[in-house]
């Protein structure tokens with residue numbers, strides 16, 4: 001590992017610049033119901049004004065506000081339910097019974113709620129001292145969007161709200177970006193698959209399934225390769241296979257130990273390195289580079305390859321907490337760019353510290369924490385550290401819902417201070 005490590009901010013800026021140069025892979029058409037969690041690859045435009053007619057938002061009486069505010073009895077001139085059009089404009093000195101979602105008759109400029117009106121023998125009157133404002137309880141035609149307006153741009157995350165909007169525009173299908181295929185290559189002689197009974201000195205592969213989940217969350221399709229043992233030929237063969245993917249995540253083998261072979265093996269395959277360490281804890285030995293893409297292995301002069309023939313590759317520390325932090329901070333933005341997202345993250349917020357926490361000089365620290373997001377109005381959510389035993393503490397991570405971010409220069413942050421949190 002090289003000694004000149006980047007600061008957290010420098011590494012973040014470098015990753016953001018790399019992400020900005022990436023293009024999504026291609027597109028496919030999916031049914032609207034299958035579009036949840038995908039990334040929009042088309043522009044969504046309004047196919048008609050929204051709302052398409054001036055619509056009542058209440059059950060009540062359409063009226064002219066000026067007439068209603070005079071508190072005179074207005075003649076009931078008609079009645080319209082949702083799905084029907086008023087049979088005529090609103091006559092003078094009249095009101096029109098109307099239901100939520102129905103078009104208001106031409107000439108009406110407000111809707112009085114049933115509850116605010118006294119009605120008798122075909123006449124209605126706004127009960128004093130209540131008054132009504134111009135436009136009250138009406139959403140005017142086109143107030144939300146005009147026909148042809150761009151409502152969503154390519155790169156938008158599709159969730160429930162975007163699905164509702166697409167449905168309202170008459171889109172039973174959407175064009176979405178293809179999901180990048182992300183190779184996950186775990187390394188380590190001690191690692192056995194989850195189905196296996198570990199020997200006395202072995203542990204189960206927890207980083208692999210964890211990274212697969214993180215990859216899915218960031219818009220990718222995980223491709224879990226068999227765990228590679230800590231020897232150069234095996235690791236080289238596994239990495240060559242991984243080069244078929246759109247992005248490679250290697251976990252383990254990036255520290256300074258005798259069997260930490262990832263960086264030299266990447267180098268032997270012709271990798272270029274963006275960085276080989278970041279001043280963060282956990283995650284310091286993190287490697288970010290590019291390896292020549294598939295079947296470049298036979299290629300004699302790999303160094304002449306264009307960057308489009310290269311696959312971005314992260315060497316993440318093997319400890320699951322370190323892997324998760326370094327994935328969220330650095331690999332997720334690259335993956336989200338490949339997946340087509342405009343917003344690549346990571347996402348930060350502010351919270352109020354419940355207890356003092358100690359920083360670490362020279363390193364930006366990320367500590368598993370629990371944040372109570374159900375904060376009372378006007379207050380920041382309260383965050384507290386989850387006690388943990390090192391970067392392999394899966395129990396602590398499973399009880400966390402964010403990471404506290406302690407800046408490089410902070411010796412101690414005090415209870416009651418605001419702290420930045422990394423959202424999961």
Ligand code: AMP
Pocket residue numbers: 186187188190191203204205206207208251252253254255257260316317318319320392
């Ligand atoms: P390494 O980064 O290879 O030095 O590994 C750091 C620590 O993480 C060691 O204690 C490993 O046993 C552990 N570790 C490595 N890979 C995994 C994995 N896939 N699942 C769980 N723990 C791991």
Ligand code: MG
Pocket residue numbers: 187188189252253259318
């Ligand atoms: Mg290892």
